[in-house]
Amino acid sequence: MNWKFATFNVNGIRARLPVVLQWLEQHQPDVLCMQEIKAQEKDFPQGAFRDAGYSVSLRGQKSFNGVAIVSKKPAEELLCRLDEENPDEEARFIAGRFDGIWVVNTYVPQGRTPEDPAFRYKIDFLERLKRWFESRFDPGDRLIWAGDINVAPEDIDVFDPKRMEGEIGCHPAERQAFSRVKSWGFIDLYRKHHPNEKQFTFWDYRLPMSFKRNLGWRLDHILVTDPVARASLECMVDHELRGRDKPSDHTPVWAEFDLEKL
Amino acid sequence: MNWKFATFNVNGIRARLPVVLQWLEQHQPDVLCMQEIKAQEKDFPQGAFRDAGYSVSLRGQKSFNGVAIVSKKPAEELLCRLDEENPDEEARFIAGRFDGIWVVNTYVPQGRTPEDPAFRYKIDFLERLKRWFESRFDPGDRLIWAGDINVAPEDIDVFDPKRMEGEIGCHPAERQAFSRVKSWGFIDLYRKHHPNEKQFTFWDYRLPMSFKRNLGWRLDHILVTDPVARASLECMVDHELRGRDKPSDHTPVWAEFDLEKL
DNA sequence: GTGCATGTGG
DNA sequence: CCACATGCAC
Known part of the structure; x- marks a missing residue:
């Protein structure tokens, strides 16, 4: 049986609701991770997703950030913060188990510029994430890490690598921080x-x-552990959405898996 | 030959542009007066109207008020202020001559409440308007005064006259002020x-x-002098627009005239 | 450029 | 409730 997964930085769920619902209707993923929902829990249009046949798990915040997972079946387990000790951290992390697969959805800080304190926060976020994976999982587990990682890993991942060299999203320090998390046991699907x-x-x-x-x-990336990678059939970017009327600045990335190979 | 005229408080021309263009396309008035365009001249979408075959005459202001006349033929003469001595008066008045007919488009102040200083300003505006008509025109001229007058002239013109008695829009002082302007020589078409x-x-x-x-x-009213009234064939309110998706709080009023009877 | 927050005005 | 202004973040 095939299992479909997707990630999409929606840039405001209230502004993007029609677009997202139509995409769900057409693609019927089992799990969709969203970033930058830009809404508190009370302002998230849960009813509309339920009516579309999706269960909602979310970590909201007023105005900025915010992540959500919508899924055909409710989460079997759910974690809403990376740092349980820090109750008022930004809403950039949510993780849940769906059909026995752990899904970790992150909106990694953008970092402004390499000189800005926000850049240090971005690197730290990636390092904390690495320790979080190490402490809870094994590279042999069924695990997907997805979301807006805000790093273009290689020169091929930017339109003009020369012009963007050392700029935010392409700086060696963030590429290395991302690479270190991946080196724990992730494959860029x-x-x-x-x-x-x-x-x-x-x-x-x-x-x-x-x-x-x-x-x-x-x-925007879908990172998976080795067993999940071996079950994967395809991974695609749906850039078509970006050409429409009121698009997000990001576009969905989706993947399909053969559950019997897992 | 028939000549079509309309008035519409659009409540923000930028927000209402698709609605207005579709209405023009369908109804093809020779002249459309708009109120509450809520835009400065530089922010008014002139190109869209030109592309639709309309010439634009406007008196804009940042954020509030603002009036415009769009017409199949450009204005033969144009006046943009009621009080030429006062350069920073609110953008509530524009007048132009089209096909030999003078069209005066006003957005009369709403007045807040009968106790508010804004109410006095409303009454004064109507009195200034009366003197303006007296000084420049004769009741025998071809003249149309239209726009959002912000007065319900009679009890029949409010949903609940008992409940609204003395309230803004129905107060005796503003009804009388409106009536005085009409008494100069206007017919409520x-x-x-x-x-x-x-x-x-x-x-x-x-x-x-x-x-x-x-x-x-x-x-919202279309007031005309006697010769224009005698040439009129119909006057209607197009309430259908108010039921649609992103409506203005007002709806167009239109009239048709037989130019040969003029 | 775009979404959201807050404030003003109707 | 709706439109616009300003300010913020990306």
Whole structure:
């Protein structure tokens, strides 16, 4: 039986609700991770997802950030913070078990510029995440880490690597921090299926005509442990959405798995 | 040859542009007066109107008020302020000559409450308008005064005259001020064609379900001098627009004239 | 450029 | 309830 998974930085769930519902209707993923829902729990349109046949797990915050997982079956287990000791950390992390697979959904800080304190926070976030994986899981577990990681891992993942060298999203320090988390036991699923494809998942609103001119970044990722990678059939970026009327600046990434190979 | 005229408080031209363009496309008025465009000249979507075959004359202001006239032919003469001595008066007045007919488009102050200084300003505005008509025109001229007058002239023009007695829009002082301007030589064209109709042009957003329950006011008017009244064929309120998706709180009023009778 | 928060105005 | 202004973040 096939199992479908997707991740999408929606940039405001209230503004993007029609787009997301239509995408769910068409693609029927078993699990969809969303980032930048930009809503508190009380403002998240839970009813609309339930009516579409999806269960909602979410970690909200007023105005910024916020992550959610919607799934055909409710989470078998759920964790809403990376750091249980810190009750008012930003809403950038949620993890749940679905059909026996642990799904970790993150919205990694963007970091502003490499000089900004926010950049240090980004690196720290990735290091905390690495320790979190180490302490709870084994690379042989069924585990998916997905979301807006805000790092373009290689030069192929930016529209103009020369121009973007050392810039936010491409800085060696963040690439290395991301790489270190992956080295624990993750495979970049899009890159596994498409080793040489220059395919982006984000086009900045602020760059004039960025989508039309394909001035993008691959910042949204599906990372999986080895057993999950071996069960994977495909991983794709649905850039079509970005060309429509009121798009998010990001676009969905999805993957399909053969559960019998797991 | 028939000549079509309309007035519409759009409540923000930028928010209402698709609605207005579709209405123009369908109804093809020779002249449309708009109020509450809520835009400065530079922010008014002139290109969209030109593409639709309309010439634009406007008096804008940042954020509030603002009036415009769009017309199949450009204005033969144009006046943009009621009080030429006062350069920073609110953008509530524009007048132009089209096909030999003078069209005066006003957004009369709402007045807040009868106790508020804004109410005095409303009465004064109507009195200044009366003097303006007296000084420049004769009741025998071809003249149309239209717009959001913000007065329900008679009890029939409010959903609940008992409840609204003395309230803003129905207060005796503003009814009298409006009546005094009309007494110079204007005929209420909707009332001429529909003497006993209880038909509203405004339904407050803030009253729950006001449109569905028809809790409205007739505040938008087409006033004409006697020769124009004699050439008139019909005057109607297009309340259908108010029932759609993102409506203005007001709805268009239109009239048709036989130019050969003029 | 876009979404959201808050404040003003109707 | 709705539109617009300003301010913030990305």
